[in-house]
Amino acid sequence: MQINKEILQDLNNDLLPAHERRFNYLAGEIDNAEAIILKLIAFNIAIPSWALGTGGTRFGRFSGGGEPRSLEEKIEDVGLIHALNRSSNSISLHIPWDIPDNAPSIKAFASQLGLHFDAVNSNTFQDQPHQALSYKYGSLHHVDKAVRQQAVEHNIEVIKYGVELGSKALSVWLADGSNFPGQLNFRNAFQNTFESLQQVYAALPDDWKIWIEYKPYEPNFYSTTIGDWGQSYLLANKLGQRASTLVDLGHHLPNTNIEQIVSLLLMEGKLAGFHFNDSKYGDDDLTVGSINPYQLFLIFNELVEGLDARGLNHATGIGWMIDASHNIKDPVEDLLQSVEAIKIAYAQALLIDQEKLKQAQQNNDVAHAQNILQQAYRTDVRPLLAEARLQAGGALDPVGSFRALKVRENLIQERGLKTVTTGL
Ligand code: AOS
């Protein structure tokens, strides 16, 4: 299904007077509304293919119906999201959950919807049917060279798929670790990981990057071989210029200062990008901004300050991606909310008076520094986002329009109530 542009227009028209009232008020309060709107229009966030179906937990999975049954249908769903928010013009695939067998036609279909392909993700955390060797005890770090080789080859295959689709980065997340003390020799595991990654790195096309994701625990509960940003950064440094560290917001122990990590990675040119989500306890993969929007804002403060006038578009080479997946919400609504939360944080960060903040820091005026940040954070920037969407041809109210257009009902009609998508 596709969004009916005329009906969307009608829905926008109904909301227009109230929007204009709110927007005009805000535009009068701040002095850079137009500049912020342009930056918001340029800022797109990639949608992960694995988030388009209702997620499960290890206790069960409750499908919401009308879920995508194929890669084409996943792309179709991202197209729906993009038509509503005009901020999700790419999709990140997970191989082998998504196998782009006929890459040229997949690519053509995506571009019809205004979409391109972001980073491709490899998967060596599960065994696939017909796979020769098991990843039960790890993949790139495995004690057995043959298993490492199989995992290296899988990553190279993923790069090949990505090349056909026009992706420019391979994103690697390893479940490799150990569950019990004594199970693993840490140094050997790390060294094996490094040597395996060197082979993958050597297979990267010249204009490609490799993004190394870290995570402290789960599925392994004693050690993870790439467990934190230090370990990822170490690997990225040893590998070379085209390797960098990917920050998944849920991959930190509680209370970790993620914005500080972001700031230093950016300074060193080693910030690969993000898997945006939110969490209360661990890798909860909750809707972005649902738990701790202030943290998100502080991260965007670092990004705006660190990337300076460059803006946060694709030209930065940084990956802006969601990695949130839900077991009770409609996945499309969930993703629309996540994108909105990311852009709210960005717009708020653009309101920070960076000059004044520097001054306050220079003068050790701590109270004033806090006020500068919170003045921006407590500004309701949603009319700026709505205006940006309007100017870009999207919906003033994406979730409201999704409901009014009965998108899910239509998808259920087309695809059926009991659909199962690929993924976890
Ligand atoms: C796993 O915890 C990571 O967040 C990865 O990014 C993973 O590939 C993705 O979440 C799909 O399971």
Ligand code: ZN
């Ligand atoms: Zn992730």
Ligand code: ZN
């Ligand atoms: Zn994760």
Ligand code: ZN
């Ligand atoms: Zn996560």
